[in-house]
Amino acid sequence: MDSKELWEKYCGFYRKSFDEQIKYNEELLKRHLSLWMYTYTGKDLCRGKIVKGIDDLPLTEYGDYTILGKVTEAIEYCEKKFPVGENETLHDYYMRIFGQHIRPLCEGYIPDEPYFCAKTTGTTGKPKYFVHGKGFYETFISSSMALVLIAFSKDWGDNVLDDRVNALNLIAPPPYISGWALKYWSNFLKFVPPIEVADKIRDMGKKFYIALKMIEDGNKIHMAGGSGSLLYMACKYFSDQEYFLRESYRVTSSWIKRFLIMLKIFTLKFFNGKKRDLREIMPLKGVLIGSTDARMYYEFFEKEFGVTPLNSYGSTEFGSAMFGRPDRKMDFVPNLKSLYFEFLDEKGEIRKINELKLGESYELVGTPFNTMLVRYRIGDMFKCIDFYDGIPVFSFEGRVQSLISVYDYYRITEDVMARVLVEANFKASDRWAATKVLNPREKLLVLFEKEWSISEREAEKRIFNALINVQPEFRDYVNDFRIGDPHEALEVEFLSRGTFTRYAILQARKNVPLGQYKPPKIIPPEKVQILEDLRECSKNA
Secondary structure, three states: OOHHHHHHHHHHHHHOOHHHHHHHHHHHHHHHHHHHOOOHHHHHHHOOOOOOOHHHOOOEOHHHOHHHHHHHHHHHHHHHHOOOOOOOOHHHHHHHHHHHHHHHHHOOOOOOOEEEEEEOOOOOOOOOEEEEEHHHHHHHHHHHHHHHHHHHOOOOOOOOOOOOEEEEEOOOOOOEHHHHHHHHHOOOEEEEOOHHHHOOOOOHHHHHHHHHHHHHOOOOOOEEEEOHHHHHHHHHHHHOHHHHHHHHHHHOOOHHHHHHHHHHHHHHHHHOOOOOOHHHHOOOOEEEEOOOOHHHOHHHHHHHHOOOOEEEEEEOOOEEEEEEEOOEEEEEEEOOOOEEEEEEOOOOOEEEHHHOOOOOEEEEEEEEOOEOOOOEEEEEEEEEEEEEOOEEEEEEEEEOOOOEEEOOOEEEOHHHHHHHHHHOOOOOOOOEEEEEEEOOOEEEEEEEEOOOOOOHHHHHHHHHHHHHHHOHHHHHHHHHOOOOOHHHHEEEEEEOOOHHHHHHHHHHHOOOOHHHOOOOOEOOOOOHHHHHHHHHHHHOO
């Protein structure tokens, strides 16, 4: 299949007008609901109520789908009872146990053939499993291929993927949703490390090491994908491996491991003392960031590689829900092939996708096609920042529960805080967190690793001024309360270099869910332990 055929097959839909996309989306919804109504899920949620359309259905959450709790227990049992085969990839393993042991549990609950299971990363608690139909899987694969094409392109229809290029493989493998596309992608991309190797490695440092060895053997990287923070960390590792070895040394208590690490540092210094040129070993043509922190790394990838990363929002529940376009890579544009979009406004009223207002923030509610989910509240907030040929364009605001409200006067979300730090000239770093403290009055507390030769009070001034520029409600708060000293409204606490890396290493050793390796950007005030753990990691620098 040549480049033109690839574009038409995977991206042709996204060139259609908003009206055409809406019409197709509504046809998918109508078909989905006509089948869903007769599933066990539909009968349980509707309880005999006459349903004429989506508006007659209730908003739902994970607890409304009791079968998923049984599925999670069954998969966890299978993982203990039936080990992965010696030469079996995780893709094939989870397909095997799903087909043999899980599918019978799900028959009749989905308006499609139950096809595969996907696991959340556990960012907000214990990881959970979802089961989706074959149609969902096919749409997810198709959408993920569109992501690859757009990531490589500067304009619609660019000639890409004529050759099977090398791609850095740092994506979480199955059963995580991102990993389910890897096998299909391997028809077009050569992964470094290969899927069968990466599947067997949980230690991210070891995965970095193997990737670097393959790069040194001549496998230059042309595409990279994953979370923004992980890709940034990999780039730092490839250019300055000694830094990560020293961090591992600090958090390791075993004297044997410490000896081996020091031996590796000595060898590194003796044979290869200088830092590597990133662009030489990674002549990137495309970067795909499948997380909500892409804006923090935009400038880094532009500067280091001359490549604008493609911003993508996906989830276990919805698949590939939003992503940028060749001419607007950093923005979130809805994928109307995947789900029916609805939005909750601040008054709790439901808005359709063609009823949104510029500058307003909304909670996403989705009905992903060929799944058991309807009107599902995923808990993520988005702000409508523009319109692209009539289609709403979004920025990620943060989790619904990840909001800091100071005196109910102004709110800080992850996106707002990220933009504030860029405005304050603290760029290309995700090594920060924010929370609210009472000291003695409510104020914002910002913690981040010190990489600049300024004082905490000077940092407070810069963030204070940036907040005034970025957040109108904060500006009103400052004026109404006549705040003259930035320290009255916020406090900055510097952490030692490497604090967030040490935190991630310690969390990994505790065997916590993948989504909890990093502390949340917005730390709920009641989660005091996270704050204390960060401070403890800073002390042990």
